[in-house]
Amino acid sequence: MIVAMHMSDGLVNVPTALAFGVVAALALAVALTRARADLDDRTAPMAGLVTAFVFAVQMINFPILPGASGHLLGGALVAILVGPWVGSVAIAIVLIVQSLLFADGGITALGMNIVNMAVLGVFIGYLVARGLRGLAVRGRGGLLATAFLAAFASTVVASLGFVAEYAIGGAAGAPLGTVFGLMVGLHALIGIGEGIITAATVGAVAAVRPDLVYLLRGTQRPPVLKPGAGSAAEGSAR
Amino acid sequence: MGAGHAHPLYLPRTSAVHGLPAEVKVVAAFLGVVCVVATPREAFAVFGGYLLLLALIWSIARIPPGWLSRRALIETPFVVLAVLLPITGPDPRIDWLGLSVSEPGLLGAWNILVKGTLGVLTSLTLAATTPLPELLLGLQRLRAPALVTTIATLMLRYVDVIVAEARRMRLARIARGHDPRFLWQVGATARGVGSLFIRSYERGERVHLAMLSRGWTGELPQLAERVTTRRDWLRGLAPVAVAAALACTGWVIA
Known part of the structure; x- marks a missing residue:
């Protein structure tokens, strides 16, 4: 299976492509400023490594059915793990590098790809996760459900971004209803896979280093030394 | 960045195209694709002109066309959309290879295929002739x-x-x-x-x-001394001028 999300050149006309390029540049500028506030002087190395992680994750194949596999888009995943600002910077840089060095995604479609995946995908994922934060902090099941819904919404809304761009400046004579049905139907299926993998991944990180999960920041109770446990340990040491 | 950090699409050669500064090539590739996208879809011959122009650049850069065609398959996802367009598109319908297909849909599919393919070929040309450190330097010089x-x-x-x-x-x-085979595994x-x-x-x-x-101050040091001359820009943008002329021709004949 191939994830049909990297838009190629020629899908929309030049003015639309350029306008979305400007929107993407502005969004990236805001995200960079806020990412710096999230990570202070560690911004460059931390964001660099998170970006490398996103790049590597997109190369890992997950089984779907025998003979078919897909990869993670990672928008909701990075939003939950490192927050929306660092997350969207990371995804945007991955898209820029893929477009310039790997011919993946058209050069003129780069703005739209950034708006769809780095802005819409990451922020919708984060907003859904943030809205369900009460559920997420309640326990492991709640966190997994939150991550699943965030990733599903993020994938579907990112494809709606494509439909909107196509409605504004679509260069082909396809009826909008067909494009809408095709893209949203396809991405609802992809979103289920994305949701399952995102939930399992977030669960794995939260089990080991819950302090690294951006969504859970400030909700961790400091570890308490239980009187009973302490004496038991002493007892066994003797 | 030291040696050995080549990316998988880079083809090491010594040619005039490889020698151009990266920022010139990035700007030229972008403007070239803008010309392609701006060309009306009915100007069929003009798209052949773009392909000839790219072929000329490949022969200067000594990139074998077979290498390019194998890697151009990356754009396949949107081919699905292009295949559906003639079947689901609006009337009038015409008979083609025994199938009744929508004429605007067929034109739309052609539009996506030809522009997407030329876009991918342009990006591949940029990637094949530009090593990593050069590209980063180029982005730096473009005031990223x-x-x-x-x-x-x-x-x-x-x-x-x-x-x-x-x-x-x-x-x-x-x-x-x-050995996982299913999504639930x-x-x-x-x-x-x-x-x-x-x-x-x-x-x-x-x-x-x-x-x-090691003394990190928050800024990467500029490692290369080479300055981009007016001559580099003129040589790099010459194909763009041809592409712009082709786009204008397209507007006139369509």
Whole structure:
């Protein structure tokens, strides 16, 4: 299976492509400023490594059915793990590098790809996760459900971004209803896979280093030394 | 960045195209694709002209066309949309190869296919002739925000390390009998991605400390001295001028 999300050149006309390029540049500028506030002087190395992680994750194949596999888009995943600002910077840089060095995604479609995946995908994922934060902090099941819904919404809304761009400046004579049905139907299926993998991944990180999960920041109770446990340990040491 | 950091699409050669500064090539590729996208879809012959122009650049850069065509398959996803257009498109319908297809739909499919293919071929030409450090330098010279080029530099420097780590984790799972085939068996792989994140994040913390201990000030030093001359720009933008002329021709004849 191939994830049909990297838009190629020629899908929309030049003015639309350029306008979305400007929107993407502005969004990236805001995200960079806020990412710096999230990570202070560690911004460059931390964001660099998170970006490398996103790049590597997109190369890992997950089984779907025998003979078919897909990869993670990672928008909701990075939003939950490192927050929306660092997350969207990371995804945007991955898209820029893929477009310039790997011919993946058209050069003129780069703005739209950034708006769809780095802005819409990451922020919708984060907003859904943030809205369900009460559920997420309640326990492991709640966190997994939150991550699943965030990733599903993020994938579907990112494809709606494509439909909107196509409605504004679509260069082909396809009826909008067909494009809408095709893209949203396809991405609802992809979103289920994305949701399952995102939930399992977030669960794995939260089990080991819950302090690294951006969504859970400030909700961790400091570890308490239980009187009973302490004496038991002493007892066994003797 | 030291040697050995070539990306998979780079074809090492010594040619006039390889020798051009990266920022000239990025701007030329972008403007070239803008010309292609702006060409009306009915100007069929003009798209052949673009292909000839690219072929000329490939012969100067000594890139074999077979190498390009194998890698051009990357744009396949949107071919699906292009195939559906003639079937689902609006009237009038025409008979073509025994099938009743929509004429505007067929034109739309042609439009997506030809422009997408020329776009991918242009991007491949840029990638094949531009090594990593050059591209980062080019982005720096195009006044991309310093933070973006710094993050991209660090990302490209460590991506091989992280990918290799992911490969070792996969090998370790397979060695222990892991053979997932269905989506509901992704648990182990996803937990692997979880630990990959933790390892990447912790590596980031170590890299930051290592950078600080080596005098990191927050800015990457400019390592290359070479200045881009007016002559570089003229040579790099010459194909763009041809492409612009082709686009104008397209508007006149369509």
